[in-house]
Amino acid sequence: MSAVAGEMTELLATRGAEKVFGSAVTAASCARDGQTFALGTVDGDIVLVPVAGLKHPETWTRVEAHDGAVLCLAPDTGKEGFLTGGEDNRLCRIGPDGTVTELHKGRRWVECVASTPGHIAFSAGKQLEIRDSSGETTLKTLEHPSTVTGIVFDTKGKRVAASHYNGVSVWFVQARVDTVRPLEWKGSHTAIAIHPGGEAIVTAMQENDLHGWRLSDGHNMRMSGYPRRVSSLSFTRNGRWLATSGADAIVLWPFFGGGPMGKPPTELARLPGVFCSAVCAHPKSDIIAAGFEDGSVLLAETGSERVLPICLGKRGRVSTLCFSPFGGMMVFGTEDGCVAAIDLSASD
Amino acid sequence: MSETKIPVTVLTGFLGAGKTTLLNHILSAGHGRKYAVLVNEFGELGVDGDLVVDADEEVFETNNGCICCTVRGDLIRILGSLLRRRNKFDGIIVETTGLADPAPVAQTFFVDDNLREKARLDAVVTVVDAFNVSRTLDESHEAVSQIAFADVIVLNKTDLLDEAALEAVEARLRGINASVKIHRACHGKIALENVLDRGGFDLARALETMPDFLENNEHTHEEGVTSMSFSVSEPLDEQRFQAWIGALLQERGADILRAKGILHFAGQKERFAFQAVHMMADGDYIGPARAEEGQESRIVFIGRDLNRPQLRRGFESCRA
Incomplete structure (x- = not known):
């Protein structure tokens, strides 16, 4: 590199665009057809970024979806649109044109939502509700011992897992009689991820640790040593690595060769003293996107030391990152209310 | 703060x-x-x-x-x-x-x-x-x-x-x-x-105005929950205080419901407001003392089965 950082033209400026909306961004998602991104804010807005207008922020639209923060966001079951949950106790469907349809309104915040083409799962308080793809019909309501903090479907959409105090509950979506498989570990579990091959479930814990369970035999795995609480975790496409925030680098735990037990994690893209705040694994390549608390965003290759900076600092803590389904495009949002989108496939 | x-x-x-x-x-x-x-x-x-x-x-x-x-x-x-x-x-x-x-x-x-x-x-x-x-x-x-x-x-x-x-x-x-x-x-x-x-207003004032005679009032019937306050007029050594309070809360934190103090550390112009809940402790500098307040440090413990001589000796040993 020849230029000084300050004089370098950021990749974001040549390959993408950004716009400051002012409200902290809480979540991001891409529709299944890859044509629209959505980002939610603490003030209840959904920002829709059409892929066709990726570099033209004047085509991005803001939709008022919730009264209070958008707490969770997922692609809709169909090709287009999104599902959002908020502090106004509502679950909504957002069309690609910005139409808002209320699917649920209860007495608790809708804190988590996840979907497959066939099902919607969302949580409000201790209850996890499974609906059909239309979102109109409740198939089952599953009770948990404390408030649900994270929901994931397995890759095939057959099982759904929810994190809460003292562990995780795994349920079969289609079961006639609901019996839970409890994965127990004392403490508060605050986020969840599932291995794409169904080999393990990992949670982030209140005490700057991760906890994992091997699903074949329920064996416990502990992954500790973080200086901060882990807020973001993402398995790579083939499940070889689990990328996380919580340190001043991307932390990667090996899920091969007997790992992660007894194996030290690998660190990528270390920015001394600047903490990684969000990670997202690329859906098709061995690449991790990482956002840092100063607003820097970069891509890092898992197999090498190679790092590609997207932008450097000055945008506030990166709170969320999301790739399109084929990984050609990416958006991110920050706590200072910056929304940015970049086309990674474009050639000049 | x-x-x-x-x-x-x-x-x-x-x-x-x-x-x-x-x-x-x-x-x-x-x-x-x-x-x-x-x-x-x-x-x-x-x-x-x-x-x-x-x-x-x-x-x-x-x-x-x-x-x-x-x-x-x-x-x-x-x-x-x-x-x-x-x-x-x-x-x-x-x-x-x-x-x-x-x-x-x-x-x-x-x-x-x-x-x-x-x-x-x-x-x-x-x-x-x-x-x-x-x-x-x-x-x-x-x-x-x-x-x-x-x-x-x-x-x-x-x-x-x-x-x-x-x-x-x-x-x-x-x-x-x-x-x-x-x-x-x-x-x-x-x-x-x-x-x-x-x-920090309440804490500073409550400790300042807390009369010492309350220290004699050990007779309570609320399951042994009582308050004890101690003061020293010389500045404290910060490291010695942290070591003492850390060990004390670790050992007796289950019985010490709350501890609060306004402390003067040697070499510091500002007063330090200390507070603890069971074993967890925290503190912050809250600005300099007024001239008439002097260099007095005060601490109060609220808890069960507190040992007054032991607490007093411990606090006094933190003097710089």
């Missing part, structure tokens, strides 16, 4: 003491401020402009090796989300159920880095029914804890007692918690500045 941190007031009090009345009084007063209020069940609350969130009191034990460390995960989640909004609230009020032990609420603000960064525990305000308090204290372990944890007591329903009886009640409350500020009230009517956004 950073002024950008949002003050959090914890409102406790036994069933029927008048918490909801006080809360309604706070919210409907024309103060022009905006509060977020966490309640355990929706009642008749609901004031335009304020945000009321229904929270379940969800307590968990942390895995940090501290046996008595239970915290409220629901507060971490809900406040964590509300604090992402900028310039939206002037303060946050957390109401607890009548039977709740205040320790987990207070400890939550020591455990979670995000809350520590963005909010500060301003005061634990306990509403007490002056008419029924004696019986409640005789019957309930939690009521004693709520008195012990309080920074401010709102002594409500004072119109039902005469002056002598009120003084007896106050004496009993001070027997448990010698450093608490007591405000008398009827129907929850109290000047809001006595309850909200107290900062």
Whole structure:
């Protein structure tokens, strides 16, 4: 590199665009057809970024979806649109044109939502509700011992897992009689991820640790040593690595060769003293996107030391990152209310 | 203390003491401020402009090796989300159920880095029914804890007692918690500045004005919960103090409900406000002392089975 950082033209400026909306961004998602991104804010807005207008922020639209923060966001079951949950106790469907349809309104915040083409799962308080793809019909309501903090479907959409105090509950979506498989570990579990091959479930814990369970035999795995609480975790496409925030680098735990037990994690893209705040694994390549608390965003290759900076600092803590389904495009949002989108496939 | 941190007031009090009345009084007063209020069940609350969130009191034990460390995960989640909004609230009020032990609420603000960064525990305000308090204290372990944890007591329903009886009640409350500020009230009517956004103010003043003769008042019947205060007039050695208090809380933290102090460390111009809840301790520099206050350091312990000579020797050994 020849230029000084300050004089370098950021990749974001040549390959993408950004716009400051002012409200902290809480979540991001891409529709299944890859044509629209959505980002939610603490003030209840959904920002829709059409892929066709990726570099033209004047085509991005803001939709008022919730009264209070958008707490969770997922692609809709169909090709287009999104599902959002908020502090106004509502679950909504957002069309690609910005139409808002209320699917649920209860007495608790809708804190988590996840979907497959066939099902919607969302949580409000201790209850996890499974609906059909239309979102109109409740198939089952599953009770948990404390408030649900994270929901994931397995890759095939057959099982759904929810994190809460003292562990995780795994349920079969289609079961006639609901019996839970409890994965127990004392403490508060605050986020969840599932291995794409169904080999393990990992949670982030209140005490700057991760906890994992091997699903074949329920064996416990502990992954500790973080200086901060882990807020973001993402398995790579083939499940070889689990990328996380919580340190001043991307932390990667090996899920091969007997790992992660007894194996030290690998660190990528270390920015001394600047903490990684969000990670997202690329859906098709061995690449991790990482956002840092100063607003820097970069891509890092898992197999090498190679790092590609997207932008450097000055945008506030990166709170969320999301790739399109084929990984050609990416958006991110920050706590200072910056929304940015970049086309990674474009050639000049 | 950073002024950008949002003050959090914890409102406790036994069933029927008048918490909801006080809360309604706070919210409907024309103060022009905006509060977020966490309640355990929706009642008749609901004031335009304020945000009321229904929270379940969800307590968990942390895995940090501290046996008595239970915290409220629901507060971490809900406040964590509300604090992402900028310039939206002037303060946050957390109401607890009548039977709740205040320790987990207070400890939550020591455990979670995000809350520590963005909010500060301003005061634990306990509403007490002056008419029924004696019986409640005789019957309930939690009521004693709520008195012990309080920074401010709102002594409500004072119109039902005469002056002598009120003084007896106050004496009993001070027997448990010698450093608490007591405000008398009827129907929850109290000047809001006595309850909200107290900062380090109450602690500094309560410790300054706490008479030493209370140290002789060891006779209590509230399951052995009492207060002991100590003072030294010479500056303290900061490292020696941290080593002593750290070891003490580790060993005796289960019995020490609260510890608070205003300390002068040698070589520091500013006073240090120290506070602990069971085993968790924290502190902040709060500005220089006024000239007439001298270099005196004071500390108070509220807890069960406190050993006065041992605590005194320990505190005095921290002198620089």
